[in-house]
Amino acid sequence: MKTVADLGEFNLLEKLQQILSPSHPDILVGLGDDAAVVAPPHAPIVMTTDAMVEGVHFKHEWASAQQIAHKALASTLSDLAGKCAKPAYALITLGLPGETELKWIYEFYQCLAQLQREWNLSIVGGDTVRSPQFWISIAAYGVQTTQSPLRIDSAQAGDWIIVSGTLGDAAAGLGSLLHPGQTCDLASLQFLQNRLHLPTPRLNEAMQIASIAVPNSMTDISDGLARDLRKICKASGLGAHLQASQLPCSDALRQYAGEKAPEYAWRGGEEYELLLTLSPEQGRNLINQWDKANCPLHHIGELTSSTDIIVDGMDPSLEGFDHFKTNSPRKSPT
8 A cells, every 4th residue: 555545544544543643641531532622721721723735835746745844834833933832732733635655644744743843733633535635634722831822913012133043045935946047055055955845943042031021022933024024013013123234134035045135034934033122221131131043133123103014125026925825935946
């Protein structure tokens, strides 16, 4: 038997349960039943869901089963990081063509089994359905660790704008796959493509940030800094003033994009870095206490009482990714 059609749905589910086999005392009913039952935590529950579709978010010829599994789970858990929530449970649903090879599916779920241990959550259920196109949908549940929920509509005028890590790498990694002839050394190319295929949800970093200073607002960067900063500004009735020269760009991105590196950092999607705002006093305190060797934090601008977004050195009208605009700069391969 080589494909999911050969094995059949029930036998496939039994195999996947053997691979995942989560065990946690709070899981009262887990994999193999019609629905999972878990004991509620003694804190607010943070819920999110994310989906990836073949041809929109990935192509099989560009990414392995392990890379696709990693990215699918990381992108979902990144939403929990943006709310400073500790991962607890996940539900995973796959749409599979019948000719999908079993080897590919097993590699996909073996990666998930490893990641659930690494990121401290339990996959407690989901579904598999036949589909003409491969797609993944993940629902994740976490436990709020801050006293009050972190929101995007509670930013304040004068707040520092801070981001984690470097920006634009994933967009450049995608560009290198779409346009493979562009000059770039192999080490930089590998770094950029790994940032695309193997993102890191900033779960630990979010907890560390909140332990020093709880942000006024925070989110993850999934659709690009340009769009995700606009979400905070619009929700809070504010504007922003940034310097393009302050946008954090990796050496690999600068080698790949040259003088256009800040544009990648502004527009590029699928970063899964953190974007947060907090008062200047708290911002200075956070950056002064931060361990830069792990994952650097960068002060890139301030929020303003105006609703305008100004990026010195760049056209601020350049936007990030929008699924439903055909002229939107793509974070995806179509």
